[in-house]
Amino acid sequence: MHIAIAGNIGAGKTTLTDLLAKHYNWTPQFEDVLENPYLNDFYTHMERWSFNLQIYFLNTRFRQILNIRKGDQTVIQDRTIYEDAHIFAPNLHSMGLMTKRDFDNYQELFSLMESLVQPPDILIYLRSSIPNLVKQIHKRGRDYESSISIDYLSKLNDRYEMWVENYTKGKLIVFDVDDLDFVDNLDDLGKIINRIEAEINGLF
Numbered sequence: 558m559h560i561a562i563a564g565n566i567g568a569g570k571t572t573l574t575d576l577l578a579k580h581y582n583w584t585p586q587f588e589d590v591l592e593n594p595y596l597n598d599f600y601t602h603m604e605r606w607s608f609n610l611q612i613y614f615l616n617t618r619f620r621q622i623l624n625i626r627k628g629d630q631t632v633i634q635d636r637t638i639y640e641d642a643h644i645f646a647p648n649l650h651s652m653g654l655m656t657k658r659d660f661d662n663y664q665e666l667f668s669l670m671e672s673l674v675q676p677p678d679i680l681i682y683l684r685s686s687i688p689n690l691v692k693q694i695h696k697r698g699r700d701y702e703s704s705i706s707i708d709y710l711s712k713l714n715d716r717y718e719m720w721v722e723n724y725t726k727g728k729l730i731v732f733d734v735d736d737l738d739f740v741d742n743l744d745d746l747g748k749i750i751n752r753i754e755a756e757i758n759g760l761f
Contacts, residue, residue, distance in 0.1 A: 558631040558632075558678050558679075558757075559622075559625050559626070559631075559632055559634065559675075559677045559678050560577075560583070560631070560632070560633045560634070560677055560678060560679045560680075560681065560753075561633070561634040561636070561637045561677035561679075561680050561681070562574050562633065562634065562635055562636070562680075562681045562682075562683065563636060563637050563639075563640055563680060563681065563682045563683070563717070563721075564636075564682060564683030564684070564685065564717070564734075565683075565685060565690055565710060565713050565714055565717055566690060566694060566702070566705065566710065566713070567685070567689075567690040567691070567692075567693035567694040567697075567702075567710075568683040568684075568685045568690060568693070568734055569683055569685075569693065569734055569739070569740075570588075570635050570636055570683060571587060571588065571635050572739075572740060573681075573683065573739060573749070574586075574587065574633050574634070574635040576739065576740075576746060577633050577749075577750075577753070578633050580746075580750060581631070581633075583630070583631045583632060583633045584628075584630045584631065584632045584633070585632070585633055585634075585635070586621050586625065586632055586633070586634040586635060587635045588614075588635045588636045589614075589617050593610075593613065594613070595609050595610040595613050596610065600702065600705070603649070603654045604653070604654045604655075607649045607654045607655040607659075608655055608656075608659040608662075608663065611641055611645060611646045611649070611655070611663055612663065612666075614641050614645075615638065615641055615642070615663070615666065615667060615670065618636070618637070618638040618641065619638060619670045619674065621634060622634075622638060622674045622675075623673075623674065626674070626675060634677065637677065637680065638667075638670065638671070638674070639676075639720070639726075640717075640720075641667070642663075642664070642667040642671075643716070643720045644713060644716040644717055644720055645713070646660060646663050646664070646667075647660075647716065648709075648712050648713055648716055651712075652709075652712070676726035676727050677726075677727060678727060678728065679727065679728045679729075679730065679753070679756050679757070680724065680726070680727060680728065680729050680730070681730045681731075681732065681753070682717070682721050682729065682730070682731045682732070683732055683734045684717075684718075684721075684731055684732065684733050684734065684735075685714075685733075685734045685735060686735050687707060687710055687711055687714060689734065689735045690710050690714075691707065691710070728756050728759070730752055730753065730756055732749060732752075737749070
């Protein structure tokens with residue numbers, strides 16, 4: 558089974574992926590942040606490195622999905638290939654940070670990859686307000702994220718909501734994380750687990 562967690566920067570995807578992997582003994586697939594050769598450069602000069610970064614993410618997530626479907630383990634994935642194509646790349650293009658030529662090239666490559674993979678069995682979307690995202694980003698203190706603007710986060714949030722509203726590829730669970738503390742409150746984590754189990758039981 559393939560379960561994926563989607564959400565804006567700072568929504569808590571990695572943390573929840575780790576918690577659920579430990580709870581269920583699932584195999585986690587994390588977003589490649591530490592080894593990403595473009596991330597620091599991107600946040601310093603978005604226009605120059607946007608295409609390179611998005612191609613890197615597209616490639617790594619495509620490989621993840623192929624490996625997930627080849628294996629026999631239940632995998633929980635931190636961020637999906639769809640977020641790159643429907644949220645991050647279009648946002649960069651609309652902000653003038655990715656040229657039309659690069660964006661068209663990217664979309665053609667994504668369309669080819671999408672035709673070769675299956676969507677997750679369950680998609681979990683972590684909905685968050687901008688103040689909560691900013692708080693979490695500052696809390697984890699990654700240097701390269703210090704330059705992220707509220708306007709950039711807001712545009713991403715708008716695109717996330719539009720994408721989720723029209724998502725029809727499989728089962729979808731939405732959690733409003735402003736009202737949940739799944740790190741320090743076991744009851745809140747339990748609410749998430751109960752909802753997920755209800756959807757898993759509905760798959761079989």
